[in-house]
């Protein structure tokens with residue numbers, strides 16, 4: 001079973017956001033493997049351990065994204081590929097094009113990605129890739145069973161569960177609940193250093209990957225201010241809150 | 253500039269979702285003077301919903317009505333949508349940023365080689381009249397305005413943010429039936445488990461009463477449900493409550509859960525971790541009920557009550573019950 005996992009490096013969810021010169025400040029920011037992609041990596045490792053084969057993790061991004069790939073290798077992935085090329089446009093169309101160029105040259109039975117990235121969060125890249133590769137996909141899965149070249153999965157559709165069966169090769173995106181990702185062990189981290197790590201550019205595939213969208217503006221939302229604390233006995237508090245909602249906030 | 257815009261409407265439980273009307277509102281803005289807003293409805297026994305789309309502002313309606321579309325199927329719906337795309341040839345397409353839209357829109361974008369802007373909360377134009385789409389990034393910690401460099405383009409809109417047009421009773425629009433192309437399907441739907449039947453969708457709820465670890469048990473959600481019932485709202489949760497198995501993950505609000513923008517958000521026994529705030533801080537009015545006066549949730553709450561949720565919430569429910577009866 002050859003498994004390819006799409007991983008993106010994202011801001012840690014704890015990070016505060018600062019803007020300077022029209023961009024988000026990256027200095028001193030802690031970057032992590034996108035939490036949804038962690039589920040995808042974990043699932044790939046489990047399937048490989050069960051059925052044999054190889055897990056290749058791929059990311060399109062700048063040099064720093066190598067760290068996210070190393071995390072995936074330390075968790076147990078076998079090989080990593082970084083598509084690092086400034087000519088890859090900064091949108092989902094461009095990133096999907098670049099990933100398709102790479103995945104198209106690899107043998108694969110299964111492609112796994114995340115439901116969305118926790119920073120840019122468009123939720124497009126993986127589904128786009130399935131279409132570009134011409135393979136079926138199921139997004140937002142919470143369960144995946146593979147046997148005899150077929151997959152049975154559960155898809156989370158806003159709380160409802162859809163159970164689908166489909167032949168491989170296929171692409172799936174991971175939703176929270178799929179598994180409990182492992183932490184890289186010290187031994188895993190040591191081993192990761194010796195695992196194959198390729199850095200590729202668009203020249204390796206002879207394709208272009210231009211953006212179809214552009215950012216016109218970047219700004220911070222208005223800060224919410226701490227409001228009123230309502231004091232008194234619980235009965236008085238409830239009464240006062242009700243009054244304020246009626247007369248001041250006008251919501252009920 | 254006048255454009256032809258297609259709205260991909262969505263039915264759930266036999267009725268159109270509110271976000272479909274909101275998408276028509278967005279499409280009208282994008283279509284411009286003299287432009288056309290087309291809407292497509294896909295499903296089984298859905299053509300009867302066309303009238304509602306007309307009342308809310310669609311100029312023409314396409315319907316793909318087939319038993320193969322009873323449940324959302326990624327390939328079947330995509331094939332149906334492509335058949336409509338051939339007829340309409342729109343400049344832009346709007347979807348709701350819902351389970352469907354999130355799955356269908358990128359498929360169409362990839363097939364067209366088109367740009368897509370996801371999770372849009374508002375629209376405006378720049379000096380040259382070009383459309384700009386605002387979307388939250390970093391889970392709402394920042395905002396960006398994006399524009400397209402090519403046509404056709406695709407947008408998904410976040411429910412509850414873009415106002416629908418006023419309903420115009422008696423307004424009608426021509427309805428065109430488009431044949432379902434019956435493509436070969438790789439995936440088979442084995443089963444659909446409806447955990448949410450009859451429950452209000454969190455992303456569309458106007459009022460949300462949310463519980464955290466402070467609720468202490470599944471049983472502890474009862475008073476929250478009662479308050480939500482009285483207010484015609486839905487119940488949500490923090491990841492703390494989900495992790496502790498007090499409730500289903502489907503209720504989780506936050507960076508790795510649902511992002512909600514109700515009129516009123518009542519956080520009960522939720523500390524206000526940054527990942528939780530990411531999912532609810534754009535709500536219009538926020539109330540926090542927490543026994544710890546230092547809880548960060550109070551930093552974003554319009555009204556705070558320092559107290560025991562098990563005392564305060566039932567009293568609030570009583571207040572609302574009395575007031576709403578009179």
Ligand SMILES: Cc1cc2nc3c(=O)[nH]c(=O)nc-3n(C[C@H](O)[C@H](O)[C@H](O)COP(=O)(O)OP(=O)(O)OC[C@H]3O[C@@H](n4cnc5c(N)ncnc54)[C@H](O)[C@@H]3O)c2cc1C
Pocket residue numbers: 006007008009034036037058059060061062065089090091092095099112113114115116117119120121122123124125126215
């Ligand atoms: C001005 C600007 C500069 C940017 N610079 C960078 C940058 O330096 N590095 C960077 O990574 N991004 C950068 N981006 C974001 C980049 O455009 C996104 O990676 C891309 O648009 C993916 O969109 P998304 O994050 O919404 O992913 P989604 O569509 O939400 O991701 C869904 C899933 O697709 C897969 N996926 C997404 N992106 C990648 C990827 N890059 N590689 C592998 N798999 C992926 C993952 O499995 C992910 O869970 C920049 C964006 C802008 C606007």
Ligand SMILES: Cc1cc2nc3c(=O)[nH]c(=O)nc-3n(C[C@H](O)[C@H](O)[C@H](O)COP(=O)(O)OP(=O)(O)OC[C@H]3O[C@@H](n4cnc5c(N)ncnc54)[C@H](O)[C@@H]3O)c2cc1C
Pocket residue numbers: 013035463464465466467489490491492493504505506507508509510520521522523524525526527528531541542543544547559560561562
């Ligand atoms: C990558 C990542 C993603 C995450 N995504 C999310 C997400 O999407 N959504 C999310 O919510 N969290 C998310 N988290 C978790 C988040 O960091 C917090 O751990 C979580 O939100 C805490 O939940 P809580 O507020 O219910 O629990 P706690 O932080 O334990 O707070 C419980 C609160 O209840 C109060 N309380 C206790 N008893 C009572 C009582 N009787 N009456 C009134 N108040 C009472 C306490 O004072 C306390 O403030 C994420 C974390 C990570 C690392």
